[in-house]
Amino acid sequence: MKFSFSGRPLLAVSMGATVLAGCVSSAAIVPQPRAQQQQQQAVRGPAGAVTVPIGQPVRSQMPRPSGPVDPGFGRAPAGLNDRIFELWRAFPGKTGIAVQRIDGEWSLSQRGAELFPQQSVSKLWVTLSVLDAVDQGRMTLDQRVRIGPEDLVVFHQPLAARVRSEGSVTMSVRDLIETAITHSDNLANDSLLRTVGGPNAVRAFITKKDLGSIRFGPGERLLQAGTAGLTWQQSYSVGRNFEGARAALPAATRQAAMNNYLANPVDGASPSAIASALTRLARGTLLSPKSTEYLQGVLGRTKSGPRRLKAGLPPGWQFMHKTGTGQNLGGMTAGYNDIGIATAPDGTRYAIVVMMGSTTASIPARMALMQSVSSAVAEYHGK
Incomplete structure (x- = not known):
């Protein structure tokens, strides 16, 4: 071979x-x-x-x-x-x-x-933080989370189709974990992240458990926009607007943003x-x-x-x-x-x-x- x-x-x-x-x-x-x-x-x-x-x-x-x-x-x-x-x-x-x-x-x-x-490996730390909050009695797996158009993100988010067709959806934390991990759904993950308290809550979990050399970024929208050289706008979550805005950037801008990300992710x-x-x-x-x-x-x-x-x-x-x-x-x-x-x-x-x-x-x-x-x-x- x-x-x-x-x-x-x-x-x-x-x-x-x-x-x-x-x-x-x-x-x-x-x-x-x-x-x-x-x-x-x-x-x-x-x-x-x-x-x-x-x-x-x-x-x-x-x-x-x-x-x-x-x-x-x-x-x-x-x-x-x-x-x-x-x-x-x-x-x-x-x-x-x-x-x-x-x-x-x-x-x-x-x-x-x-x-x-x-990238999506970081979904594991979000779910760990959520389950730690469940263990501490601050959340439950049956807790309901509303997701609307204002919450849509970029790239792989199959859940977005339901949000667009229904106007909004409400899911349990349990179902969001399943969707975020097994299907690597960015929208489900960001919804969990918002519910558990945002990036600082995940960073606090990493510190509390002394996990060492693990960083947690700013969330899917800001992470992907910054890597591409863009400033996030919610309109980027619609259709292929993000890809279009990214393609319109000067090549030097995109390369500099990518280089910065790789040098210090x-x-x-x-x-x-x-x-x-x-x-x-x-x-x-x-x-x-x-x-x-x-x-x-x-x-x-x-x-x-x-x-x-x-x-x-x-x-x-x-x-x-x-x-x-x-x-x-x-x-x-x-x-x-x-x-x-x-x-x-x-x-x-x-x-x-x-x-x-x-x-x-x-x-x-x-x-x-x-x-x-x-x-x-x-x-x-x-x-």
């Missing part, structure tokens, strides 16, 4: 997992001494997010793995470390990968400490922080037992991204996950992600995170990388 990145053929299969080779990413780096890596650890701000000067990217510091990546964890299977490194090195663009054994004691990553655009998160959060969710330390079970069930019903990480797992494995996909500019996508919890037939669980900060690789090639990562995790399970 062959894959092609940027028109160049890439090599095929090794030991049961697809290994992509033949094109070295600009993400590849020179290994550094351990002491130097420690000196370059990201600095956490008061909200627990990695802080860097506006307009400056977080620099890579992850060398070829030679043992445990994160202090306090045991050693991952040596072959898996090497396999993940080779996959990461060969893929064109800025890519972050993190794997953590939930029922065990090890983790590994490449560019695991850097910030990557989350307002919704950025590190792969290792996300893997840790997934681990804590699976272990039941983020939410009540009832909310934990409920959310994992919802994540298990996700419809988006069936050919991403999920497709690399063998029969008998289960996967609960959340995807995220950003805007395109000049053949480059800003944010192409999948994060989730894989469960082996024997019940052992792994948090798997693959985030593409920027890549020009074809969509099949992106999915092939994700499948190769999850396939490698399954191959080395039990070794």
Whole structure:
């Protein structure tokens, strides 16, 4: 089997997992001494997010793995470390990968400490914040939420058709969670965000739970407008008005806005922080037992991204996950992600995170990388 990145053929299969080779990413780096890596650890701000000067990217510091990546964890299977490194090195663009054994004691990553655009991955933090409010008695899953034309957003929002035809709709928090997570509906997610208290409420949850290098942006409308170089207007939520306004911008304006977003994403998160959060969710330390079970069930019903990480797992494995996909500019996508919890037939669980900060690789090639990562995790399970 062959894959092609940027028109160049890439090599095929090794030991049961697809290994992509033949094109070295600009993400590849020179290994550094351990002491130097420690000196370059990201600095956490008061909200627990990695802080860097506006307009400056977080620099890579992850060398070829030679043992445990994160202090306090045991050693991952040596072959898996090497396999993940080779996959990461060969893929064109800025890519972050993190794997953590939930029922065990090890983790590994490449560019695991850097910030990557989350896009719809951030819907997970909204739902976690809502369920935490439910656990605290401040909300209920049966609480009703009205959604009108003034609430419409951009891009993927199937719920908008009902709002336009009916004038407004009222849905339970439970139904909004199901719609936001399983169908990645932006309107359902923003409605939950508004109901739980806005972006500051989600940031407060992230801080309270000490989730580390995870930022939460300003909401779908402002995030997407800012990434495109626009100032949000509610008229952009109608038809293809947003795309039209974006296309009318000077190319330099769009490129500058995209560059600023990629250099310092307002919704950025590190792969290792996300893997840790997934681990804590699976272990039941983020939410009540009832909310934990409920959310994992919802994540298990996700419809988006069936050919991403999920497709690399063998029969008998289960996967609960959340995807995220950003805007395109000049053949480059800003944010192409999948994060989730894989469960082996024997019940052992792994948090798997693959985030593409920027890549020009074809969509099949992106999915092939994700499948190769999850396939490698399954191959080395039990070794």
